[in-house]
């Protein structure tokens with residue numbers, strides 16, 4: 001399947017430069033994307049998802065420019081911006097939607113992750129009734145269970161209890177073992193030990 005390749009990427013907003021002529025590869029395996037608050041982690045995930053186009057340079061995967069990727073390629077990406085509002089839907093209903101969108105969806109893994117994150121008691125409550133942490137856990141459980149060839153996870157430790165962070169670390173390791181060709185990118189503001197990262201990329205930071 002190969003890496004997502006960023007070449008000579010520039011990106012900025014309103015005079016603030018986040019990336020200038022930045023090149024990086026996101027190969028199969030686990031990548032930790034490190035950057036201070038506001039360094040552009042979410043923006044890089046959005047570039048990888050094709051939700052955002054760079055102002056210069058290219059973001060290519062499987063022969064396509066991600067911002068113009070055909071639907072078949074987009075279907076191989078799991079990405080949901082954590083800032084997006086949730087519709088009136090329960091975690092179970094949302095899981096069913098995701099199952100329809102991702103060919104590699106694993107129902108046993110979804111069930112296991114709901115259990116592992118302690119979400120079973122909340123799985124029938126609408127998202128807006130859940131705590132931020134529980135909504136985050138539902139998102140993470142779906143990301144992991146999606147089997148998506150390119151899985152993008154933004155600041156997963158935010159609003160998670162310690163037990164869930166431990167569960168997530170082992171679930172990430174297990175997913176990398178299970179699907180060695182899967183590209184999983186996790187953005188976090190700091191180093192994160194205890195996860196077998198294939199690579200760690202540090203963002204240059206806003207100028």
Ligand SMILES: Nc1ncnc2c1ncn2[C@@H]1O[C@H](COP(=O)(O)OP(=O)(O)OP(=O)(O)O)[C@@H](O)[C@H]1O
Pocket residue numbers: 013014018035036037038039040041042043044155
């Ligand atoms: N669509 C946009 N329009 C204008 N400014 C934006 C846009 N997207 C991001 N920014 C700005 O770019 C900077 C980087 O944002 P981004 O969310 O990518 O960083 P981050 O590293 O994920 O930081 P944080 O963890 O604080 O969200 C921020 O100052 C943000 O306000």
